[in-house]
Amino acid sequence: MTQQERLVEILKLLESKEILKQEEIAQQFNVSKDTARRDILKLVEENLVERTKGGIQLPVIKQQITDYQNRIIQHSTEKKQVATLASSLINSTQTIWLDVSTTVELLSQKNLPKETLFVTNSVDNAISFSTNKNQIYLLGGYYQADSHLLKGPMLMTQLMNFYFDIAFIGASGISEEGIFFDELEDIDLHQQLRAQSKQVVLLIDSSKENLRTSFKVSWETIDTLIVNQPLSTSLQEAINQHPITMIIP
Incomplete structure (x- = not known):
């Protein structure tokens, strides 16, 4: 799996999990902690995620939009x-x-x-x-x-x-x-x-x-x-x- 493919999968995981830790990424994708750290840095640089204590999360505004869309759908x-x-x-x-x-x-x-x-x-x-x-x-x-x-x-x-x-x-x-x-x-x-x-x-x-x-x-x-x-x-x-x-x- 290329880094780009892995980044897409990480974002998909964040749609269902509020926070992902570096260790979880390494374990989920069977990569080293250094590779997981580089993936996190790349996502942060692209403004696709935000750092939080212990890991990363989707940007707050994106989560607000998702919450609102869910209320519309219900x-x-x-x-x-x-x-x-x-x-x-x-x-x-x-x-x-x-x-x-x-x-x-x-x-x-x-x-x-x-x-x-x-x-x-x-x-x-x-x-x-x-x-x-x-x-x-x-x-x-x-x-x-x-x-x-x-x-x-x-x-x-x-x-x-x-x-x-x-x-x-x-x-x-x-x-x-x-x-x-x-x-x-x-x-x-x-x-x-x-x-x-x-x-x-x-x-x-x-x-x-x-x-x-x-x-x-x-x-x-x-x-x-x-x-x-x-x-x-x-x-x-x-x-x-x-x-x-x-x-x-």
């Missing part, structure tokens, strides 16, 4: 169903909020009116919607690299300058108790969106049912719930206690 059929239903609510005269959500981002694949103004704090949304020639306003703030979003006081100040016809939001989970998010800052953001939106629409796939985190808002936060299939009886009964429109395929 339950993709269900998410596309939800996005299709949501797209029917959009018209050319509206101002729309787009949450940081893989399901919300799938709206960019729909044939949406070019006159509609979309506003977001998601870098992925901004790229996807601008690629399709939609009008997109990206709010500024502190960049959180692992989620490709902008947040913080600056974002909240800018947000107050808008009133949305529809705010499309995502969530980490739903239960009889309410709607769950990953971070405390998400609560402030979605409460502000409630105050500044004519209609708040939660887009979620059924895999999120009965998933709970530490941070929750009440069902009063939303007006409409779009989900890919009927929910459990107990959850549906809890939602029915509120004036929420359910949209299901």
Whole structure:
């Protein structure tokens, strides 16, 4: 096996293993430690890997991209169903909020009116919607690299300058108790969106049912719930206690 062939195989291994040590490379490919060290140096020089304590790993940004692609792929059929239903609510005269959500981002694949103004704090949304020639306003703030979003006081100040016809939001989970998010800052953001939106629409796939985190808002936060299939009886009964429109395929 040539060095070039070995480097390709090392990169393939790193896709499944977070860190590879020099000793592992030597053993895996039956080469000397010096050869393994030269392979590592070559990969580092080409900016294909990063050194870490005890070995090498894929560059952080590549891992972030891989993680995001995996989230897109998970339950993709269900998410596309939800996005299709949501797209029917959009018209050319509206101002729309787009949450940081893989399901919300799938709206960019729909044939949406070019006159509609979309506003977001998601870098992925901004790229996807601008690629399709939609009008997109990206709010500024502190960049959180692992989620490709902008947040913080600056974002909240800018947000107050808008009133949305529809705010499309995502969530980490739903239960009889309410709607769950990953971070405390998400609560402030979605409460502000409630105050500044004519209609708040939660887009979620059924895999999120009965998933709970530490941070929750009440069902009063939303007006409409779009989900890919009927929910459990107990959850549906809890939602029915509120004036929420359910949209299901």
